[in-house]
Amino acid sequence: MTTMTATTTQVYQLFIRATPEQIWEAITTPEFTVQYFYGARIEVTGERYLSLGPDDSVWGDDQVLEFDPPRRLVHGWRSLYSPELAAEKASRVTWEIEPQDGGYCMLRVVHDQLEGAPMTAEAVSGGWMMVLSGLKTLLETGKPLAG
């Protein structure tokens, strides 16, 4: 059991100088995500997680499992931007926002249930770091990550 969990859960955690509401908005509205999520316009409602690429192709269209603004969001994940990855089983992404002292929040992203999606696991691991680093820069400076 433990060895199963091992390769099928990815954890990313960082501190962002912003309010929970600002972080929530940056995660769930396309005007923000387009600036740090590989150009994707992502719209999250209580039911649906929809991600559109710059050419309007569907990058993600998944069910929202938990929607508790501005603290917790859980949604399904299938990488529809690649036919190879899209053929793998769906996984799950959990966003948790916890206010800290000094105007900071801790943001934790757990991408799990990757048992049936080894290629997706490999593909997203570098991606999450780019995305989260970009999200932090955007919220703290108002500008997208350089370059």
Next chain:
Amino acid sequence: MVTYSAGMNDDAVFKALADPTRRHLLDRLHERDGRTLSELESELEMSRFGVMKHLRVLEAAGLVVALRSGREKLHYLNPVPIRLIHDRWIDKYTEGHVSALARLKTTLEDTA
């Protein structure tokens, strides 16, 4: 002295990385994530207390995140603080050159 909550300052990250045992623990987690204290302890020539102490430093720096799974506490490598240090000095334009040189070094050393 300015204090920040866990993981907010680079000092804690560099301090945590300055110890070979802690780097070894990160290597183990990089190899396979989500391990219990007992698993990590069994691979190190060190007391349970010693491993706990090092894990605490890594957790305070945000390099390791411990999540509960039933009765177990699983330790995960959190690569984001290292990425943030990377992004501070290496932008997208220089990244290409840097990673090409890093790959060259790895290739040469692997074939040597």
